[in-house]
Amino acid sequence: MSSHRRPGLGVLAARLLFAVQDELYERLELAGHGRVTRLHGAVFAHLDEDGTRTSEIARRSGRHKQVIGRIVDDLEALGYVARRSEETDRRAKLVIPTDRGLEVLRLSDEAIGEIEARLADALGEDVYQVFDHTFRAVLDELAD
Amino acid sequence: MSSHRRPGLGVLAARLLFAVQDELYERLELAGHGRVTRLHGAVFAHLDEDGTRTSEIARRSGRHKQVIGRIVDDLEALGYVARRSEETDRRAKLVIPTDRGLEVLRLSDEAIGEIEARLADALGEDVYQVFDHTFRAVLDELAD
DNA sequence: TGTGATAGTCAAAAATTGTGACTAACTCAG
DNA sequence: CTGAGTTAGTCACAATTTTTGACTATCACA
Numbered sequence: 001m002s003s004h005r006r007p008g009l010g011v012l013a014a015r016l017l018f019a020v021q022d023e024l025y026e027r028l029e030l031a032g033h034g035r036v037t038r039l040h041g042a043v044f045a046h047l048d049e050d051g052t053r054t055s056e057i058a059r060r061s062g063r064h065k066q067v068i069g070r071i072v073d074d075l076e077a078l079g080y081v082a083r084r085s086e087e088t089d090r091r092a093k094l095v096i097p098t099d100r101g102l103e104v105l106r107l108s109d110e111a112i113g114e115i116e117a118r119l120a121d122a123l124g125e126d127v128y129q130v131f132d133h134t135f136r137a138v139l140d141e142l143a144d
Numbered sequence: 145m146s147s148h149r150r151p152g153l154g155v156l157a158a159r160l161l162f163a164v165q166d167e168l169y170e171r172l173e174l175a176g177h178g179r180v181t182r183l184h185g186a187v188f189a190h191l192d193e194d195g196t197r198t199s200e201i202a203r204r205s206g207r208h209k210q211v212i213g214r215i216v217d218d219l220e221a222l223g224y225v226a227r228r229s230e231e232t233d234r235r236a237k238l239v240i241p242t243d244r245g246l247e248v249l250r251l252s253d254e255a256i257g258e259i260e261a262r263l264a265d266a267l268g269e270d271v272y273q274v275f276d277h278t279f280r281a282v283l284d285e286l287a288d
Numbered sequence: 289t290g291t292g293a294t295a296g297t298c299a300a301a302a303a304t305t306g307t308g309a310c311t312a313a314c315t316c317a318g
Numbered sequence: 319c320t321g322a323g324t325t326a327g328t329c330a331c332a333a334t335t336t337t338t339g340a341c342t343a344t345c346a347c348a
Contacts, residue, residue, distance in 0.1 A: 008256035112152035
């Protein structure tokens with residue numbers, strides 16, 4: 001078996017994404033946030049500590065605002081975020097993390113940070129830094 | 145705006161995946177394969193030229209075999225793959241790309257190859273090679 | 289031979305995504 | 319100041335996708 005083709009950049013990206021997500025959500029579950037799923041990640045990943053608009057989250061995550069709106073409904077019911085109208089634009093509503101939401105943000109940053117630290121440790125601090133730097137350059141290059 | 149946190153490894157991976165997919169499916173559409181969607185990618189990405197079992201595709205892609213079975217139904221109806229019973233194990237069926245399916249495999253490899261070549265050109269051949277190599281090392285490291 | 293595991297499929301339920309329409313509020317040219 | 323066009327968000331409905339459980343056929347192996 002395993003006569004499969006050498007994985008290209010797309011498959012590498014998918015594997016990395018799944019590997020990171022697997023570890024992240026496992027840790028969130030252990031920390032008592034088992035109700036938070038990958039779906040909610042689209043919001044958490046693009047949510048600032050001081051709040052972000054629904055439409056901005058939609059834009060950043062590349063999903064429809066209806067989908068984001070529904071995920072926010074969910075997170076609101078679970079007590080992770082609250083909605084507050086913006087004062088400068090009364091159409092808009094800020095999605096703001098609650099204390100519980102802030103904890104998820106903190107735990108997520110911590111989990112990702114640990115993964116990165118583990119990789120830096122295994123591959124070499126300098127090697128990993130170059131990797132991270134090149135990764136961002138790759139994304140900049142593909143953004144056109 | 146844009147006061148968002150520095151994206152971690154997970155967000156980087158997601159962006160890379162989407163960027164690669166965007167370009168890949170755009171090219172497939174231009175080549176007359178507009179009916180092939182990201183959904184089908186789970187099969188094509190793990191399909192060998194000489195055929196692969198449904199369950200092996202499911203294992204490699206991390207999806208349920210029912211889902212893969214349905215995608216294969218789709219691809220079969222579109223004329224991209226055929227099913228053939230294995231001789232060594234009569235329970236199993238090989239999913240085999242048709243000529244049309246082989247063309248998609250070729251176009252996909254070509255598209256990814258061009259993206260990689262473009263990146264190597266922009267960032268430097270040696271820089272990109274190190275990046276690619278480190279990427280695979282990262283995945284090996286996370287596989288544990 | 290017979291017990292347990294594996295490959296694949298079917299069918300129904302649940303979850304997620306996409307579409308179109310709608311209200312409210314903002315922008316800005318005239 | 320006003321009205322046309324745009325944008326933020328939501329609702330309701332349709333379509334798609336995923337999940338769950340059950341089932342048949344086949345294999346592996348003690």
